[in-house]
Amino acid sequence: MAVSKRLCGQVIRSNSIIPEYKRTPKFDRFLLLTDTVLFVIINLKSNILAEESGILIVAIFYRGAGIGTYWHTHDARQTGFIAHAPQMQATVDQLMLHIARGTVNSPFISLTRSYGIALNYANFFGTEVPTREYPAYVYEIEVNEPIPPELKLLDPIKEVAPILPQPLGIHPPYQHDGGPAFLLGIVDPINMRKFLTQHAPQPPASAGTPRTPNLTIALETLVRTLRDAEILAEGKIPENCVNHRFEVY
Numbered sequence: 001m002a003v004s005k006r007l008c009g010q011v012i013r014s015n016s017i018i019p020e021y022k023r024t025p026k027f028d029r030f031l032l033l034t035d036t037v038l039f040v041i042i043n044l045k046s047n048i049l050a051e052e053s054g055i056l057i058v059a060i061f062y063r064g065a066g067i068g069t070y071w072h073t074h075d076a077r078q079t080g081f082i083a084h085a086p087q088m089q090a091t092v093d094q095l096m097l098h099i100a101r102g103t104v105n106s107p108f109i110s111l112t113r114s115y116g117i118a119l120n121y122a123n124f125f126g127t128e129v130p131t132r133e134y135p136a137y138v139y140e141i142e143v144n145e146p147i148p149p150e151l152k153l154l155d156p157i158k159e160v161a162p163i164l165p166q167p168l169g170i171h172p173p174y175q176h177d178g179g180p181a182f183l184l185g186i187v188d189p190i191n192m193r194k195f196l197t198q199h200a201p202q203p204p205a206s207a208g209t210p211r212t213p214n215l216t217i218a219l220e221t222l223v224r225t226l227r228d229a230e231i232l233a234e235g236k237i238p239e240n241c242v243n244h245r246f247e248v249y
């Protein structure tokens with residue numbers, strides 16, 4: 001595995017342990033060379049261990065930026081990515097609101113494993129339709145081990161799963177009770193909305209009130225996460241993790 005040209009993982013710096021009064025220009029040059037050698041050795045060792053163990057230590061993510069959105073008018077290659085409300089506590093409730101309700105004030109940054117998903121957001125979730133003269137953007141983000149200390153990556157499925165009720169628990173189930181097409185309405189509530197409004201089937205001779213199927217925020221979060229191949233970032237994605245910004249239309 002080749003070493004990335006723009007590694008964004010945590011770096012151990014040798015000059016952080018040298019007192020300022022003992023440093024000279026010549027010694028600083030020596031430290032710079034030492035830092036470079038350490039940087040290459042650490043990442044080469046990580047890559048070799050990854051190949052031997054089969055663990056993926058370099059991951060590629062994408063984020064779409066439609067025309068008129070914040071990351072369309074601000075270049076993350078220069079600033080990195082940061083959430084709208086990084087000071088907020090990152091709870092599971094906030095995570096579900098971020099994904100299922102599209103909450104803007106959130107401590108999370110949405111990423112996707114799929115270029116196609118990012119492309120869809122860039123093309124259809126802006127204030128204008130992108131053109132060759134005025135394109136939208138898809139960012140490519142690369143994160144490698146060791147992960148930057150100011151960044152944490154979360155799999156929403158794993159974060160939500162521990163809070164789901166047990167099958168025999170006293171809490172209402174997170175599962176829906178509609179037909180199989182009900183999930184299509186969750187996946188695409190604009191074009192498949194009719195499946196959200198259909199009455200839930202009931203057993204014969206049932207006197208239950210006609211109603212739509214149960215839809216919990218937990219289920220909506222799980223379905224949307226799978227639909228968007230979504231990973232959440234908590235903290236800051238450094239600018240050196242942002243490899244590319246593709247123009248799309």
